[in-house]
Amino acid sequence: MQAVQGYLAASTLRTLHNSMFSATYPVFVQRTAKQFLRAPEFLSLSGEQVHVTDTEHLFYIVPSMDKDRTLVRIIEIENPASAIIFCNTKTAVHYVTVVLQRFGYDADELSADRSQSDREQILKRVREGTLRFLVATDVAARGLDIPELSHVIQYEPPEDPEGYIHRAGRTGRAGRPGTALSLVSEAETLTLDAIAKRYSIEFQQRRAPADTDVQAIVAERVTTLLEARLRERDRLQTERSQRFVPLARTLAGNEDESALIAMLVDDYYQETLHAPPAMVREAAPAGELQGGPPPARRPQRRRPPSRRPWRSER
Known part of the structure; x- marks a missing residue:
């Protein structure tokens, strides 16, 4: 300037x-x-309230050493469409990014250490909706205008109280609702109290989810996904899968072998819900779903039973 x-x-x-x-x-x-400016006058469009009124402000009291696992559990419970996760240091940004990536989430980091070309590529993915989780510092994320950002997650409260307004202001834009989540330790609740008093923000405390909460909700989701997948299968596909029913019963009844089923279900869940948007499997045509007529197909001659690929020629 x-x-x-x-x-x-x-x-x-x-x-x-x-x-x-x-x-x-x-x-x-x-x-x-x-x-x-010459004789500047200050005009406030929101009076005493500088935060977005349509944004829900929530916080979780979490032990400092358990913030990483709690963040993963909160993501599973909330299932945000997209989110920016704020940290105070570049070291924390890198650590949180690695944790999320190792858990199978589509995440990348944005800090002052990244080159300009990397920053532009990352921001392009965020704006196009092909990057689900962006982990960043205040400096890297200041001034970002990302449409339809559903969540802002603060891995730690900002060092400057005004930083909270800039962080939370990334969501709930243009009249859309938004959610701002904060993970704070017992000592960090004092910082959150100061922010609440200064900007008249009503924070709502939520109980940090436990592993059992996550197990229940992911079990419900994956069951719904698999049932929908099953309804999409035609008669030949259903007939083909019958050959694995005895094996499935054996694995389910054997505690040592149940880890195989858990691995397959986990892979399916991650690939379906947590893969990058461009890699998510496209939905089946409407006619393939239950309740709709199947699309017209040219009659095909069925192969003799002995030529089916799952039967031995011997």
């Missing part, structure tokens, strides 16, 4: 109409305004 001002003539500066916009008015913003 100072460089641009240096190219303008004094007469131009006197007649130029300038405006500045900011979510908050900290001291350094006011100082900058006085430097570039």
Whole structure:
């Protein structure tokens, strides 16, 4: 701004109409305004309330050493369509990104260490909806305008209270509802209390989900997905799968072998719900679903039973 001002003539500066916009008015913003504006007047469009009213503000009290696993459990329970996860340091950003990726989530990091080309590519994926979770610091994510961002998750509260407004303001934009989640330790609740009093935000405390909560909800989801998948199968596919029914019963009844079934179900769940959007399996045509007529097919001659690929020729 100072460089641009240096190219303008004094007469131009006197007649130029300038405006500045900011979510908050900290001291350094006011100082900058006085430097570039003549007799600036401050206009607040939201009165005393600077946060987005359509955003739900939630927090979980979590032990510091269990934040990473709690974050995974919250993601499973909330199942956000897209989210930015804020950390205070580049080290924390990298750690959280690695944890999410190892758990099978579509996540990437954005920090000052990334090259400009990497940053542009990551932001392009976020805006196009092909990156589900972005982990970032305040510096990296300041000023981002990401449409339809459903959640903002604060892995740790910001060091500056005003940072909360900028973080939470990434969601709930253009009249859309949003959710801002905060993970805080017992000591960090004091920071959250200060933010609540300063900006008149009503935080709602949620109980941190346990492993049993996650097990119940993912079991319900994967059962629904598999039942829908089963209804899509035609008669030949159903007939083909019958050869594995005895094996499935044997594996289910053997505690040592049940890990095989758990592995297959887990892989299917991750590939279906947590794969990058571009890799998610396309839905079957409407006619393939139960309740709709199957699409017209040219009659085909059935092969003799001995030629079926799952039967031995011997």
